[in-house]
Amino acid sequence: MNICLLGRQPKLCVAELEMRYGADAIHHVGDDFALVDANVDIDTLGGTVKVARPLTELDTTNPQKVFDYCRRELPNHAAKRPEGKIKLGVSLHGFDMPVAKINANVLSLKKAIKKTGRSVRAVPNTAAALSSAQTLHNNLTGDMGIELVFVHAGNKTLLGQVSGVQNIDAFAARDQARPKTDAFVGMLPPKLALMMINLSGITFAFSPTEFSETASRLTSVERSSASDRAADVPENSLASGSTATTPARVTSGGERKRILDPFCGTGVVLQEAALIGFDVYGTDLSEKMVDYSTANMKWLADKFGVDVDVNIHHGDAIETKWQLPIDAAVAETYLGQPFSAPPAPDKLAQVQRICNEIISKFLENIGTQVEKGTPFCLAVPAWRDKSGRFTHLPLVETLGKLGYHQVQLRHAKIDDLLYYREDQVVARQLLILRKD
Ligand SMILES: C[S@@+](CC[C@H](N)C(=O)[O-])C[C@H]1O[C@@H](n2cnc3c(N)ncnc32)[C@H](O)[C@@H]1O
Structure with missing residues (x-):
């Protein structure tokens, strides 16, 4: 199962996921996220801005209690990281907690990890959720990154960790750098073009050997590999093993x-x-x-x-x-x-x-x-x-x-x-x- 965090027009993003992975693969749709049981390949989606792996499900919808849980569990999770400075971020989806309070909680998570002798930098929130740019530019999906997501799903909270982020820099780079543009003919955003390709329902077939080829074409910023991401799954994870980024061709x-x-x-x-x-x-x-x-x-x-x-x-x-x-x-x-x-x-x-x-x-x-x-x-x-x-x-x-x-x-x-x-x-x- 994947938590797909959706872009500016969430219903369009859900439609893209449905046409790409099938209606049965979509298990729950929230205001700005969907739970999708498929090998979600964020590099070939226009509407999904982040993908997270579920770590655990908590019987509460009180974000403070989720932070309290994280304060207890996160140091063990962080201990499995390679040596070096950990970068930590937290994104809340569907919760009403003031940003100042979120930041205070993130600092307390940072302190809890620091107590174990690890150095940590926390990425400050300016909204309930970190933007794709913050996730991407702080490399929170890399070896040293941990971005936790709290997702309000019914009467529970799904706690996840971001494993992939849309490469907004690559989209912008090819939009701006291509030699010929024409403001009168129009400016179809590349993300929308990609969504339309997926919305058409044309089928993709997958071949693992071709993944790196596709990914390297699409990314201009270094990313962690699919195997690095798989290593991020903590022991208490609920991840089913079906969450590695899908090779696409x-x-x-x-x-x-x-x-x-x-x-x-x-x-x-x-x-x-x-x-x-x-x-x-x-x-x-x-x-x-x-x-x-x-x-x-x-x-x-x-x-x-x-x-x-x-x-x-x-x-x-x-x-x-x-x-x-x-x-x-x-x-x-x-x-x-x-x-x-x-x-x-x-x-x-x-x-x-x-x-x-x-x-x-x-x-x-x-x-x-x-x-x-x-x-x-x-x-x-x-x-x-x-x-x-x-x-x-x-x-x-x-x-x-x-x-x-x-x-x-x-x-x-x-x-x-x-x-x-x-x-x-x-x-x-x-x-x-x-x-x-
Ligand atoms: C909204 S623009 C498409 C812009 C395009 N998505 C892009 O990436 O630049 C519509 C295009 O349709 C073309 N067009 C208009 N009438 C047409 C027709 N009867 N047959 C083929 N193309 C036509 C125009 O020249 C224009 O390039």
Whole structure:
């Protein structure tokens, strides 16, 4: 069992976990965490920000009592660390304890370890939970790190230890360093692109020998190895042995699967898919975007040694005949013009009509070319008004007529699949589709 700590839009993150590991693997969903019985590979997830191994379950929901328990048990746990300075952090999820009190408790844990002759540095909290940046930059998942997590699950507390953290530096580095970007076409965050690939439901196959290859492509900051992490499990651990980071590779039956992005723009989806080992195929109406995606993929190959098949060419999504195979289509489609404030009703109706027409025609076109059951994850526009209500594309209600159905999720609702920041008018509605 793993404790997955979820990012900014937790319901989307749960949906990603469900599509990736199956609904049965998800045992409990809290406000910002999920308990997942699978080999969770944080390097290939967009929405999960940390993964922790459960150490024990306590019959209390009083965080002070959990700290008291840790004060008794932690020195033994710390004694098993190699020589050197231990770095200690604590993250609370679902508890209401003032930050000052958390910090006082963390200091008392530090003192308890110090009494045993070990030197310790505590990472101060500025919120109930440490940020991914704090976990990553203090290397709390490394040999000398211990980040405890308290998770409020029903009438118990699950005590865990963080074993993996999302490499936000690597995401930011490839977002900012790629040679071609275009603010007008849009800025699909790489994390969201990765979530969309997982949300499509395209299946991953695993091969242990290829793990280090994948991980080294994805990480720019040193991490502890999976075996180092396994050694962190204390004797009183509840960990089942199924928690080591999963090796990931996207081969199936010996063949790599290929993801199409028919609105590829600058190629963020292509980049993220290639990094986790998919062959990629991108098309776009704009020659400039074809050049941009091509340049960005070349940069990716040079920088990260990615050696997947890449095919990028010009194409209007409403009439292109794509080369097969297409194992999944993942795309941020045409979102219409950007708005910094909600548009007037007639303007909104006009943009909505244009987007609806392009995306409907694209679905009709590709529907004649791909096999029944082909997975899709498409980001389509939905516009937020000042009261937070959304105007959706009419096609969302007529997918059956277009020859598709939406995948129903057990742990999230279809309406939860909206990605936006509070200041954004144009939200991305994520449609998880199957060709009928
Ligand atoms: C929101 S952007 C996608 C940005 C992309 N996710 C990226 O990583 O840069 C939509 C893209 O769709 C393209 N587009 C618009 N209409 C199209 C059509 N009919 N066929 C193919 N591409 C189209 C635009 O040129 C633009 O690059």
